Amino acid sequence: MKIFSPALSRLARLRYWRIENWVKDPIAAQREVLQDLITHGQYTQFGLKYQFAETFTIRSFKATVPIHEYEDLKPYIEQIMNGEEAVLWNTPVQWLAKSSGTTSDKSKFIPLTKESIEDNHFQAAKDVLTSYYHAMPDSDLLTGKGLVIGGSHQVHPIREDIQYGDLSAVLLQNSPFWSGFIRTPELSIALMDEWENKIESLAQSTIEEDVTSIAGVPTWTLVLLKRILEITGKQNIKEVWPNFELYIHGGVSFTPYKEQFNKVIGPNCNYLEIYNASEGFFAAQDRVGEEGMLLYLEHGIFYEFMPIEEYGKEKPITYGLNKVVIGKNYAIVISTNGGLWRYLVGDTIQFVSLSPFRIKVSGRLKQFINAFGEELIADNSDKAISETCTTLGLSIKEYTAAPIYMSDENTGAHEWLIEFDENPKDLEAFTLLLDKNLQAANSDYEAKRHKNIALGLPQITAVKAGCFHEWLKQKGKLGGQHKVPRLSNERIYIDEIKKIHQSLK
Numbered sequence: 120m121k122i123f124s125p126a127l128s129r130l131a132r133l134r135y136w137r138i139e140n141w142v143k144d145p146i147a148a149q150r151e152v153l154q155d156l157i158t159h160g161q162y163t164q165f166g167l168k169y170q171f172a173e174t175f176t177i178r179s180f181k182a183t184v185p186i187h188e189y190e191d192l193k194p195y196i197e198q199i200m201n202g203e204e205a206v207l208w209n210t211p212v213q214w215l216a217k218s219s220g221t222t223s224d225k226s227k228f229i230p231l232t233k234e235s236i237e238d239n240h241f242q243a244a245k246d247v248l249t250s251y252y253h254a255m256p257d258s259d260l261l262t263g264k265g266l267v268i269g270g271s272h273q274v275h276p277i278r279e280d281i282q283y284g285d286l287s288a289v290l291l292q293n294s295p296f297w298s299g300f301i302r303t304p305e306l307s308i309a310l311m312d313e314w315e316n317k318i319e320s321l322a323q324s325t326i327e328e329d330v331t332s333i334a335g336v337p338t339w340t341l342v343l344l345k346r347i348l349e350i351t352g353k354q355n356i357k358e359v360w361p362n363f364e365l366y367i368h369g370g371v372s373f374t375p376y377k378e379q380f381n382k383v384i385g386p387n388c389n390y391l392e393i394y395n396a397s398e399g400f401f402a403a404q405d406r407v408g409e410e411g412m413l414l415y416l417e418h419g420i421f422y423e424f425m426p427i428e429e430y431g432k433e434k435p436i437t438y439g440l441n442k443v444v445i446g447k448n449y450a451i452v453i454s455t456n457g458g459l460w461r462y463l464v465g466d467t468i469q470f471v472s473l474s475p476f477r478i479k480v481s482g483r484l485k486q487f488i489n490a491f492g493e494e495l496i497a498d499n500s501d502k503a504i505s506e507t508c509t510t511l512g513l514s515i516k517e518y519t520a521a522p523i524y525m526s527d528e529n530t531g532a533h534e535w536l537i538e539f540d541e542n543p544k545d546l547e548a549f550t551l552l553l554d555k556n557l558q559a560a561n562s563d564y565e566a567k568r569h570k571n572i573a574l575g576l577p578q579i580t581a582v583k584a585g586c587f588h589e590w591l592k593q594k595g596k597l598g599g600q601h602k603v604p605r606l607s608n609e610r611i612y613i614d615e616i617k618k619i620h621q622s623l624k
Contacts, residue, residue, distance in 0.1 A: 141417040207458030216397035235457035243400035250405040268335030334367040355385030411477030419456030424449035490522035503556035517587040521613040532575040
């Protein structure tokens with residue numbers, strides 16, 4: 120029903136003054152957010168334990184409350200799941216987002232309050248649209264429908280008044296009624312949790328729609344778009360949906376996939392990166408075509424930034440926005456209106472701008488390779504593999520890498536498993552160029568590669584088609600926001616994936 124489109128477009132455009140307010144005075148905005156969080160939390164179990172009623176400054180908050188990882192907050196979350204109130208937040212928790220994370224087989228349950236759903240997730244989604252309209256004033260985005268490739272939308276009861284599901288499930292259940300008029304697919308398809316059948320249903324049901332935007336992780340979005348082209352016989356998506364203008368992506372680096380999307384979608388498509396998770400909606404790209412996502416500072420989240428060398432220390436140092444610098448890797452620490460207090464998300468970010476504060480995701484705290492002092496992070500590997508593929512006219516579906524440790528006979532090396540769209544004719548040439556690009560991206564890696572003394576040439580295996588798909592399936596992580604770990608300092612994942620590669624025909 121396009122009756123809603125003009126009104127929604129006007130509302131989205133008119134909201135920009137609110138963004139300008141916190142962009143102009145970010146420190147004050149963050150100070151106000153923390154004060155509001157402490158006010159909500161002071162009479163909770165957590166707030167009483169850490170004396171929130173006597174906490175009046177950022178300094179005292181940081182001195183009193185330790186940094187928490189999920190396992191530290193898990194006892195409180197279990198109390199919430201058992202029906203206890205005022206544990207981490209002072210309003211009822213009726214929803215939890217189930218998130219398995221990237222590097223753990225165990226599920227995490229993240230509390231979602233009324234405030235975190237409305238004032239963080241929904242507010243941020245509106246601001247993504249507002250920023251896009253501000254950047255593209257002639258856009259007709261809402262004249263068509265947005266295709267959302269979320270995770271499983273199944274929800275499950277814990278108690279009579281508490282349910283859980285993945286984030287997209289919870290947000291769908293709490294969306295305003297009118298959102299159904301600007302979104303596709305219909306609920307019966309969105310509710311499917313078997314991903315191979317879901318992709319087919321998505322393709323068949325959306326071909327005739329006027330789709331103007333898509334939101335989803337790159338891997339599954341590519342699978343869907345290629346299937347749509349197979350069904351229609353069209354050369355690119357713009358031939359299927361002439362009004363298509365925007366792809367919104369997040370969850371993994373878009374760099375290795377950009378060339379494939381350009382080919383599949385066709386000309387005149389805009390790309391917009393967002394940074395959201397079960398724990399919160401943190402940032403989104405506000406300048407189309409330029410690096411960096413605007414950090415959302417007035418959406419119920421107070422941020423701290425931990426230099427990654429502080430991780431693991433008993434009392435790690437964190438900085439506020441007034442002390443961060445461009446280009447340094449920080450672990451992001453959040454306190455939220457969902458009741459997460461000084462919570463270590465696990466992502467690492469870098470600032471690309473300080474006025475306003477714009478960031479990029481550089482990797483995961485536990486996804487890196489530093490077996491030989493090379494300090495390789497996903498930002499380095501994504502950049503290197505993208506440049507290598509562009510130069511050689513190749514494209515990839517997935518990759519992962521891990522160290523091969525030194526032995527009496529051999530120096531150490533990095534082992535790479537890569538699933539190409541079409542295997543390179545000369546894998547040795549690919550290896551040499553990837554190594555060169557890795558050295559250009561990371562000076563520590565370059566130093567360790569000097570004369571092969573500490574680190575040998577990468578060892579690359581072009582794995583069989585469907586290898587990573589099968590690994591995710593065996594892990595129960597097929598679809599949605601589940602991701603293949605790019606880098607690991609251990610060999611657990613790479614050895615599991617190698618076994619699958621060897622077993623496939």
